[in-house]
Amino acid sequence: MSSILQEIEQAATMGPHALERLVAQTTFPRVEGRTVTFLYQGDGQEVTLQHWIHGLPPSLPFRRLRGSSVFVLQVDLPPGSRMEYKLGVMMYGRGALIRDPLNAQSARDPFGANSVVYGEGYRPPEWSTEDPDARPGSIEERTIDSVAFGEKRPIQVYLPARFRRTRRYPLLVVHDGRDYLGFADLQHVLDNLIHRLELPPLVAALIQSPDRMHEYAADDRHARFLVEDLVPQLEAEYPLVKHAGARGLCGASFGAVASLHCAWRNPGVFGRLLLQSGSFVFTEIGDHGRGPVFDPVVAFVNEFRRAPGKPSEQVFLSCGVYESLIYFNRSLVPTLQDTGMAVRLQEANDGHNWENWRDRLRDGLTWLFPGPLWMVYE
Amino acid sequence: MRQPKSAIRRAVVLGPQRHVPIVRTAVESLTSSRRAPIAFVSAGWEERESEDGEFRDHMQRSVLNLEIWGRVERIFAADPELLDAMRLRHDTLRRLQELYRLRLEGLVTAATALLQHGGDPSLVEPETEGAIAMLQALDREHVDRIAAVHVDFEQRFHPGERDSVVAHRRELEHQLASAAVLCIAGGHVGVLLHRLQLFDLLTLWGDRPVVAWSAGAMVLSRRVVLFHQAHSSAQGVVDTEVMENGLGILPGIVPLPHSKKRLDLRNRLSLRLLARRLQPDACILLDDGDRIDWNGAEWHPHRGSRRLNAAGEVLEESR
Structure with missing residues (x-):
């Protein structure tokens, strides 16, 4: 006792x-x-x-x-x-x-x-809290005219500190962006990692679906929204690097499914994927048992496992070992590696929650988008 | 890439200047004139180029900030064709660096494995030599490849002859005429190198004295070597890369600024590989207070200066 x-x-x-x-x-x-x-x-x-x-x-x-x-x-x-x-x-x-x-x-x-x-030894990461030395970026409200959805979609755009138009920036599209800001301290994370030169100054498009359980569930309309609506309109408005290696998709849970599905449907468009606790449920036999909302997800993941193609260049997955999804994420790694993509999986003693996703952002983002620390000698 | 038509007769290379500034002492050792201004390049700090208050306070003499970064920004605004061309070149250089890194990983892994291999030295050492020679050959090949990109860029766009550049170059020549010493600060080594190259600033400066630190020293050496052994896992197994040719006016050294922070100085294996790979140049560790002097023929390290030997040991100058 x-x-x-x-x-x-x-x-x-x-x-x-x-x-x-x-x-x-x-x-x-x-x-x-x-x-x-x-x-x-x-x-x-x-x-x-x-x-x-x-x-x-x-x-x-x-x-x-x-x-x-x-x-x-x-x-x-x-x-x-x-x-x-x-x-x-x-x-x-x-x-x-x-x-x-x-x-x-x-x-x-x-x-x-x-x-x-x-648990013993866990500390919330200091790089996710406000650092008075880090100049904050700004967040703009924008609207995307979506042909795919037949309506205007509000988004938020994160611009790094000292943003200037003569420079070009990588683009990170973040599913559930408002939630990442609110529950995973995304703005502090970006501000701090950019300030510390671990991440290059980048533009982040923070999207928020009005019906994520359907639109993020391997919905072709959402993939078209990203590739045919969002990216072209952002590239017309902001100075962005226009190649796959400088474009990333990020998402957690169903947001990770939407990211992988979009990249799979549009190979060569997004070269960097950050997939957190992806709901990559598949079946070898029988029913998945997770309810009808998972039907399109399972159909996609099953199809992806049969014919993955090469959706991207680099993929960072993270998942908590206290999630049932750890089995599916681990299982996906060899399939992703076989495509020739560079793949990393980071596991954590955590569950399916926003702070788990926050805590993995540094390793994921800095691997996918290495900052100029390598190039800066004070 | 244009190599400057310059043979610096006197130069001083320093460690970082933020916490232990000794640049004033270095400048005073190079010129007896108190009146002549100091020409200052801080283009590596990009949009913070003009934040030079601490430097001015420390120098206590007239400082001409040449505003190299700002000039290039103005040139880009006036000459979009050049901007597009430089962006294209930048993309090409970045892609080549990524491809080089792919090739490098395997060679670094092999050389590292051989360096720590405990077998019969008569068998292992020739293999190790061979592995390091392959690394050196790859570094040379990469540098040549990058140099060819620069030559192509020069031939297609003639940056030094464009009106937008010529006007600024004339202004710089005028500013430099009265200066006694050129000081080049650190910052982003790629930005600093490419913007100095655009104006061919070191040719304008001629053989007059230079003081440089951190990235400033790196761009003046023969090869720009990027390193960060203490980096987060982002860079993978590669912790040292050759970026491209430097301006080549400080021969025989590879400056390694912030060595205490950026190198794992307890990791003899990694330091051994670094030193042997970069031979015949000497790896010079540059931290706060460090200084070495060039007199046009040879280097004179100050007391406490450090370099790596081929065994990966840090040797300290005791004179």
């Missing part, structure tokens, strides 16, 4: 004041080596830890200490891990999912926020 669990149990036998003192003096969840101790104190009748780690039961029950309103749970968490979670508190037959009241750390996503616990 870990020392903190002993302390909790001892305090519980000494009464509520002792327990309050312990809680006030201790940070929960408490990380000791690979063991994380969660504590909940309240009127619930049943408390569970709800998480998204593939391989563990999705709901882990807390143990109530006898004669108290204290619930505890210990979980094995490997070093360097991040785990997002919520507490399920059942009271009078009604359940509620809440953030851990004792944990101030949270991670946001488009659905709200989760509590997050860091």
Whole structure:
């Protein structure tokens, strides 16, 4: 038994004041080596830890200490891990999912926020936080006239600090761009990596689909939107390098599927792919079991595995080992390598979430677009 | 590429100047005149070229910033044909560098494996020599290939004869006439080299004294060698590349600025490969406070200056 669990149990036998003192003096969840101790104190009748780690039961029950309103749970968490979670508190037959009241750390996503616990050795990357020395780029609102979708599509365009028209810039198209800005600190990441010369000054087109679950699911209209609408209009408006090696697609989850699908449909257009936790589900036999929204994705990935062609030049994949998608991402690597593309897969002790994707941006972006650090000698 | 018609008689090569500036002392050792201004090139810093306040404060004498970067920007605005041609050349150079890197990876891997091979030296050493010779041959081939691109560019676009360039060159000649010493700062080594080449500035300068540091020193040497062993994984297995010919007025050395930051000085194997590959030139480590002097015939390192020997050891000048 870990020392903190002993302390909790001892305090519980000494009464509520002792327990309050312990809680006030201790940070929960408490990380000791690979063991994380969660504590909940309240009127619930049943408390569970709800998480998204593939391989563990999705709901882990807390143990109530006898004669108290204290619930505890210990979980094995490997070093360097991040785990997002919520507490399920059942009271009078009604359940509620809440953030851990004792944990101030949270991670946001488009659905709200989760509590997050860091395994031993994990630190949020300093290059993703605001650096006062890094001159910030700017973000412009633009509209793309889309023939593919038959409507105007708003996008945002990131321009690097000291942008000038006599220079030419690589282009990175980011699926779910607003979410990357909001939940993966993309602007700080770009500002900092450009400032540190690890990334060349680049223009990023931040696109946001109104119906990503369909348009990003290997939809030919979306591929046409990128290649026939977005890129030509951006190249007409901004000084961009016009070759595949200076054009990248980036996306997470279905955004990664959309990126690979577009490159596959249009080889030679995008030479750099950053695919994060791609939903590259395929079937060898039978049904994929993930619901109808995955039907076009699975059809595409199955077809891609049969005839991958050579969609791009360099591909950086990242995926959390706590995601069920790790199997599909690992499986995709040999297929991608066989095409002759340069391929890297980076795995992380993390799940299917925005901070995982943020944490992988530096290695992915700087490999795909090496900055002028190599060329600058102060 | 045009090589400058210049044989510098006196030059000083320094380590980085940001934290430990010694350029004033170096300049004073080259000229007795306090009145004559210093000509200053900071084109490697691109749009920050004109942010030269710290340099002026340190020098405490008249400084003429030649604004080489800004001049080229104005030329591009006035001469779009030249801009397009230089962009095209830039793309070609970049692609060639990528192709060179592909060839380099295998040779670096092989030479590294042989250098750490523990077998019978009579068997291994000739193989190692051969592997390093292949690396050197590739470096030479690459430099020749790049030089041919420059020659083609010169022949097709005659940059030095274009009205837009000639006018600026005339102005520069006038500015340089009164200057006592030319100081060339660091920054982006490719930008600095190509913009100096456009004006053939070192020919205008002639044989008068020069002080250069970091990228400034790199562009004056025979070959521009890019290196960053401490780089993030972005560059892959290759940590040293030859970019192209330098201006070639500082013979016999490969300046390695910021060596403490950019080289893994504990990695003897990697340093050994670096030193042997770049022979016969000497690898000079240039960090804060470092200085070596050229007198037109030979180099004179100052006390504490460091270089690599063929075994990958760092030798420090004790004189």
